[in-house]
Amino acid sequence: MPLPDKNQIEAKAHLLPILRAAMRALEAEDYVQAENLLDSILQQDADFADALHLKGYAALRRGDLAKARQLVERAIEIDFHFENYHLTLGHIRLAEGDRQGARDSFGAAIVLNAALPDPYIGLAHIFMADGALDAAIGALGTARQKHPKHPEVNYLLGFVLMAQGKAKDAMIFFGRALQSAPNDTRYRLGFARSLHGLRLKKPDPALLATTLPLLGTPGVEPRDLASIIESAIQLDPTFTILAPIDAMPAANVAKVLAAPQCPDPASSDAFAEWLAHGLVMHPAIARRLMALRRGLLHLAVHDPAVLDRYSRLLGLIAIRNFQAEYIDQSRADERALLQQLDTRLAEADPASAAPLFAVYATYHPLYRRPDHARLAAAAWPAAFADLHRIQLLEPLQEKTIAAAMPALTPVDDATSRSVQDMYEESPFPRWHQPILNSPLTVPVRLRSALPLQTIPAGSITNPQVLIAGCGTGLHAILAASSYYDARVLAIDLSRASLAYGKRKADELGITNVEFAQADILKIGSIDRRFDVIESFGVLHHLRDPAAGLAQLVTLLKPDGYMMLGLYSEVGRRDVVAARELIARHGYSDNPEDVRRFRNDLPRLAPDLAARLARSSAFHTLSDLRDLVFHRQEHRYTPQQLRSLISGAGLEFLGFEFSTPKPLAQYQARFPDDPTATDLDNWALVEAENPDLFANCYRFWVRRRA
Structure with missing residues (x-):
């Protein structure tokens, strides 16, 4: 964030070192230190526009949108002609869900400085949220004409092209972003995803030299490469x-x-x-x-x-x-x-x-x-x-x-104990490098996940987050780095899985996660309440998923949010076929029989074997065991999700996707459902796109007041 021209602050030169120190604190995400420094400036000069703006920016990063807006609007009143003030106001409005206001602010920034790439990036985010991918490419193309090597512009061009299914074109722009900023996790991840399924027909040393260093780096999935x-x-x-x-x-x-x-x-x-x-x-x-x-x-x-x-x-x-x-x-x-x-x-x-x-x-x-x-x-x-x-x-x-892992509840349900035994023997999944995100406040995180929803700004500070069924800790560590100033409780049935997660968290220096053994069916007994609960790929393994969800609801604060991941009946059709083969031929779920089934499958069902082999889960024992040998599994249709959600007194907020493409397609097909929350419509979409939820339905709900 650049300083204004020195001529504009000549009379305030003695405050410039403090301002620079505040900027360094902001870059280090030390918002408390930054605001203390900025307050010391404003005590000497209450109308120092740059200090007001930077303090507003710090408030935005902390999620205090009302304060951020007040401070930045005051800075604009004092000095309307500084484009960065309008740019920050645009991001505040976007975080508030006011897309038209954000568009106006970004437009003002462009009028003041058409060469600046950032407002075009802001407009692209609005267009992506609206599902207008061609318009997003247009805004980014304008920015790229002015700044052809700007890494974020190139990255977002790659992201939108990927959403349009143009992986080869996306690869070019991801590669340019990565060349400019080789240590940026998002750029590495984007480039890796654009390579998914790409096979070399002849040696390509240059492409291989760019690809091999991605291995073992945070967030890069080996299956993409x-x-x-x-x-x-x-x-x-x-x-x-x-x-x-x-x-x-x-x-x-x-x-x-x-x-x-x-x-x-x-x-x-x-x-x-x-x-x-x-x-x-x-x-x-x-x-x-x-x-x-x-x-x-x-x-x-x-x-x-x-x-x-x-x-x-x-x-x-x-x-x-x-x-x-x-x-x-x-x-x-x-x-x-x-x-x-x-x-x-x-x-x-x-x-x-x-x-x-x-x-x-x-x-x-x-x-x-x-x-x-x-x-x-x-x-x-x-x-x-x-x-x-x-x-x-x-x-x-x-x-x-x-051996030292604390236990919050007993594990005495027969199904829970059976599942526990399975994961004690095969902790799942084994992982190496996680994505450590820049932390966001709860409302900003929700708006990112649900761009079509209006999420109130709220006042959640120091959010308490529960990861219900954390497995080997990858989900918990991701959450710990995703929510600003959060404390995370991560629970699971398996001590072996929890221990893996605890070891990895310690290695990574993650200190805001607490691991403990617990059964979701008993978790309502603990004396804690949470702003956010996430439970992905877990409830469908319970004897009674509705009972488990009811337990989680008792722990959710009245204004809290919950993210759930549940199996799709349509998306799991190959798994269902595999489970039928397993039952018919009498394979057990012990490691030797899992290996034997994998070896026999090409003979028993060649087409099914070929389809399953495309999944990374087919190539490690615990993944394969979890995929087709699980001791307890429930599957859902969109209509059954509605019954489960409403029965728990929750409000469906929408599905979360990793790219804007599914929501853009939904909006084009069902323009009368602007929030994309009609589950009957989603049943039609899934019937036409049976692999859309092949992994899981991933969706957010809110506790009804």
């Missing part, structure tokens, strides 16, 4: 030259690996980075990994000296298989070799036998070995430091955390 990276791997000569080993028995694979001219697969950057941070989805790459694993196992038993050449490969396969929870089946000859290796490892020292332990870790996790304490305490070679951390230190730390 799977097609491009896995196609790059299959084009790599290091990969293609080893194709014959896929069908070989262990002894023959070992001979190939022992040959001096055999290339190290880990020398391929794409292959190595994908094993370290990605999610193997292509069957050809999965077959190669299984072949390499059995060959390395044979070497471990019969010629272990060769393994020294493959230290990096061993560590990477062991880490990948651990993260996928050993989803790949092993053969009978491998199991016999593994028994021999296990015997050899009983007294072995990791300092000298780390490659042998790494081979074992490609089949079973080290922390579940009887001698895990000895292995955790040992000194491991640097080449296997990540394996030591991931397979020993972190899981054992989680066991300690789980």
